Amino acid sequence: MKAIWNNAVVAESNDTVVIENNHYFPADAIKREFFEDSIAGTTCPWKGRASYYSLRVNGELNKDAAWYYPDPKEAAQQIKGRVAFWKGVQIVP
Template sequence: MKARWNGEVVADSKETRVVEGNHYFPPSALRMDFFKKSDKTTVCSWKGTASYYDLDVNGKINKDAAWYYPEPKSAASEIATYVAFWKGVEVSET
């Protein structure tokens, strides 16, 4: 799976984990030069507290476009530190 935004592949992995229709990419699949930590957090009743990244690609910022669970609840332990995308980030097999 590849995650693309603003003309660049920001993550690429053959081993994503799918939860609630979202592909979660392992940290090793991320091109970290495009990721900037965000102050945003949200809480999911069964996964726990999510943290966010902004994407900074070719001079454009996509605020809070990626999220992850640094310390998820036990029900979501399989996605600990894995990153998912939204806000126009295209996730596809090619």
């Protein structure tokens, strides 16, 4: 699977975990040069507290376009160390 935004592949892996129709990519599959830490955070009742990354590609910013669970709850341990995308990031085979 590939995560693409602004004509750049920002993550690529054959090992994604799909939860709630979101592909979670292994952290080592993301191309760090496109990622910036964000101060955003949300809480999911069964997954726990999510942290976010913004994407910067070709001079354009996609704020809070990726998220991850640094310390997921027990029910979501399969996404520990993984990153998912939204806000226009295309996920393609």
